[in-house]
Amino acid sequence: MNQSTNHSPKKHALKPCSKYLKLVFHTWENSELKANTLYGLLDYRDKKIKQNEVVAKPISQVFAQIGNDIKAFDTIPEALDMKNLLIEQGDVGDVQFNFLFCILLRRNGLNIYSFNQLLVILKYLDSIKSLQESHPELYKLFGECKDIENLKEILELVEVENSSKDLWRVTKSVNWNRSCRDDHIRSRGLKIKQGDIIKLGRLKMKLVDIQTTKDMLKSKNQCSKLDSFKSLEEEIIVERDHISLRIEDEQDTLIPCRFCLSSESKPHDPLMNLCNCKGTQGFLHTECLRSWMEAQMTHEILNENSELYNWSSTSCELCKAPYPTSIEFNGKTKSILNYEKPDEPYFVFEKFAPEVSSEITKKSFYIFRIKNLQEYKIGKSSECEYILDDASASRFHAVIAFEDPNCILLKDYKSRYGTQQLMTIPQTLDNKDSANNVFQIGRTWCKVEFKKKEAKSSINSVSFGLFCGIFSRRKKH
Known part of the structure; x- marks a missing residue:
């Protein structure tokens, strides 16, 4: 025993x-x-x-x-x-x-x-x-x-x-029937959370903001009034595409701003070095930089649910270093790139430049409004609820649904080049x-x-049984 x-x-x-x-x-x-x-x-x-x-x-x-x-x-x-x-x-x-x-x-x-x-x-x-x-x-x-x-x-x-x-995680099968476009219903799709990167054709995008309910939108607006600085500490952290800089207090400097030529530094508009330039060309007011960024921006309304903001350049014209997109200090963030956010639920994708392109300092943001539909088609066709402006995207590329207020459910819709999610963690x-x-x-x-x-042995036993049945029938004949 x-x-x-x-x-x-x-x-x-x-x-x-x-x-x-x-x-x-x-x-x-x-x-x-x-x-x-x-x-x-x-x-x-x-x-x-x-x-x-x-x-x-x-x-x-x-x-x-x-x-x-x-x-x-x-x-x-x-x-x-x-x-x-x-x-x-x-x-x-x-x-x-x-x-x-x-x-x-x-x-x-x-x-x-x-x-x-x-x-x-x-x-x-x-x-x-x-x-x-x-x-x-x-x-x-x-x-x-x-x-x-x-x-x-x-x-x-x-x-x-x-x-x-x-x-990349893929929501598409290699073997599919082109005549049937309803296979996406059987697919569970990919759950996309804030910070995730997806690829539709060659179009690579990052989900940077998502507000799927009016309650989330209201609380977000109450917590995001950060345009006015109440105080300025001795050090400021500048986030430049995941690059952190440590900047000492420059309030007593006599170096003027490159844009407005004023050397005054205010708590709500600090004067600081935001690129790799040295000497008199190195310092800018944050508000001056925001104004310069606005001059580089174009706004295009693709349809009633889709908008596209483009910045032709977000880098210094002299040293070519990219400017920060936001400044963070004391747990508060001031955005340098400004675009109008809808009053209704929405989500925002940042569009990345192609990997082989030298124009890495361009910035583009898609803003998609959320209505009361169960599903939203996304592609380059004018019949889609969400429109993309990339040639590699299919006319009806993918389907977006909202089963969870904190994420997007993305399903492929029989596209030519597929729909993928970057696997950042195992x-x-x-x-x-x-x-x-x-x-x-x-x-x-x-x-x-x-x-x-x-499974293998059971298949073999079934095949053997069929063979025996066929053999016995032939023997009778």
């Missing part, structure tokens, strides 16, 4: 192994798409798509692309050995080797990581011991390496050599609904499915 009780925990330990992973990869092979891959564009109407299926155990693994084929490795050093072998054989020039992502088995289940996310984890660790304690599964993935600095060098090398780094794989496990990196689309091991 004791032996049977001792063996019961082992049966429980084998439960997670009752499933295996089936990873379906689709790789776009068309050489004409090289220009589009700069934008991460994959044409879902293209027929030249190579399909691969990889069956893997539900354990920590690394996945890499060798040409158009996909291979799983137990450790990162093992994958690097394969790459070095290809280099020695002289095949890397002809066959591209790219690390795609890795899957780690953690307490909450299987998690998918991009390699830049692994690099972020290692940046905050100072020893192998801390890695073993905080991320033992990641320690095993590195082949139990003994030097933390060596691990960082390995990951940095992977990042530099990888042509594709960002991992994603726990859904072992029930594989529609939530669809990703894209570079020119490769991937779907992760959980399969039961018994």
Whole structure:
């Protein structure tokens, strides 16, 4: 009896192994798409798509692309050995080797990581011991390496050599029927929260503000009257696209403002250095900068629900450094870029310049009003409730719904180039609904499915039964 009780925990330990992973990869092979891959564009109407299926155990693994084929490795050093072998054989020039992502088995289940996310984890660790304690599964993935600095060098090398780094969640299937546009109803879509980045075609946007109810809008307006400064402390923090500056108190300076030529610094309108210019050209009043920004702005009404604000330049004309978009001090924020916000519920997307564009200091904001509709179509057609002004967007590109007041539900609407969400943090794989496990990196689309091991044997038994029935009927005839 004791032996049977001792063996019961082992049966429980084998439960997670009752499933295996089936990873379906689709790789776009068309050489004409090289220009589009700069934008991460994959044409879902293209027929030249190579399909691969990889069956893997539900354990920590690394996945890499060798040409158009996909291979799983137990450790990162093992994958690097394969790459070095290809280099020695002289095949890397002809066959591209790219690390795609890795899957780690953690307490909450299987998690998918991009390699830049692994690099972020290692940046905050100072020893192998801390890695073993905080991320033992990641320690095993590195082949139990003994030097933390060596691990960082390995990951940095992977990042530099990888042509594709960002991992995107996708709300689109490769196999779809063009005649049916109602498949988006069956899709659960992507939940987009404030701060998330999405991509519609090549159009990359960040959700910077969302006010879905009148109560939220009212409280927001009461807390956002920050245009008048009550006091100015000795140091001011300036946020310049995630860059923080520390500026000493310059109230006694005799250096004039570059725009108005006044050297007076007021609590509500401080005089400070907001770019990289030195000497007499380096100081500006915040109100003068706001006025200059307004002169760079154009406003376009796309339809009754959509508006677009464009700033032709948000950088210094002399040193070319970008100006801050807001100034924060004492927990209060003063916006430098001003646009009129609706009195009704709305949400705002910041439009990013294309990655290959040199005009990185341009700023654009879409403002979309929220009515009482259940769903909103978004695309470049005039029939959409929300209109986009990008050529890569489809006429009816996606559908937006509001099931949660704090987020947007985004579903693809049979678009040509797909709808994606940037995966900024590791994603726990859904072992029930594989529609939530669809990703894209570079020119490769991937779907992760959980399969039961018994499924294969049951299919075989059914097939065998059908075969026996057909054979017996033939024998009678």
